[in-house]
Amino acid sequence: MAQINLLKQTAPQRNLWTVIPKFFASVLLVVLIILVLYYGWLIIESKKVASNIINVQAQINEEKKIGLNMPKRDEVLVRQQQLQGINEAVGNHLYWTQLLPELARVTLKSASYSNIKVGTDGKISMTVKVPTIGDLDKYLQVFDLPAFNKNFSDVRIGGYYKVQSEDNSSTINFDVMMKYNPDVIQYKPDSE
């Protein structure tokens, strides 16, 4: 008699449609567990950071207290203010003695000044004396030369007139207005 195998010949077919959802569900379960753990870590981290903030703020308050109660602190602050003021004042400090030699350099030798007014606005007004009208012309020509008009410009004559002196000699007097280069009166380290 032929033997009959009652057992199934093949194992039940493991369908992909049954395996994938199970695997996916397991993975998601693991993810959920990880998320819960991560949340727990976040809570712990948050508490730790909050505690650190409180500590650092306490240290700040302590440092501030030390700084505020430091002896001579007020004096240091005043000295700093003083230094700041001095730096500003030195930056704006003007050296008029640098202007006079430069003015002398560009002045005709026969001319002399009887009045000079200089302000910080970059303008000079002067009363000048020269022997003749020709000298007045020469005086003005100097300022057309590049070597001499570097620091002086826009020379204007207010009016000129002849002045007779007691010894019968005469001079030509005139008022001059001109601009000067403000750099001339600024500090120059090599001028010391």
Next chain:
Amino acid sequence: MNVNLPKSINLNFSPQVRSSRNSVLEAVLLLVICGLFYWFIIAPKMTAVAEQKNYLSQTQTEKDNISGTVSDLKKMVGQLSAHTKEISALDEAMPLDAKVLRLRLLLEDLGQSVGLSVGNVNVTGNTDAPWAGDKAILENPYGVPRSVQRLSGTISAQGNYGQVVAFLNKIENSGRIININSVNIDSSADGNLNILLTLDASYLAPNTK
């Protein structure tokens, strides 16, 4: 034609199909739970922790800055007593009081030191500030708020060109910082020059109440 339908239809799914259906349901549910948990609980917490960390970092930076400032302050306090000469120079360059008379005396001294004959000297400052006896400042000279203020004045003098230039030079290089704002030079009948300077000098004055 008569058709006899059974009262209940048994689809007769196999146990495998039922198990598969449950697993899909579980997976979907877990996915929804994970998404909701992340979106509504974890993400806000992450943001909160990131903000806290950012604030901690800012606070730490502030603390470092304050520590640096305090440390610098300590150093400077130590240097104060070791640099008395420099401090005297500071007080000369920019005094802490508006002693008008001292500036006037200084200008006269500078003029006379180069042989100029000094004429009028006018110096004016803040008229509200007491000239002496300000007890609040005497008790705590560095504790009052201060600001840079100016004394302004004029000085007229007479001398030759060399003396005038020397005088200007003295003012320019004086320990007290004096700014000359205008120079007026006239020749006088005796061959000398008359000069009139307008000038100002700064001082670190207590703010008037």
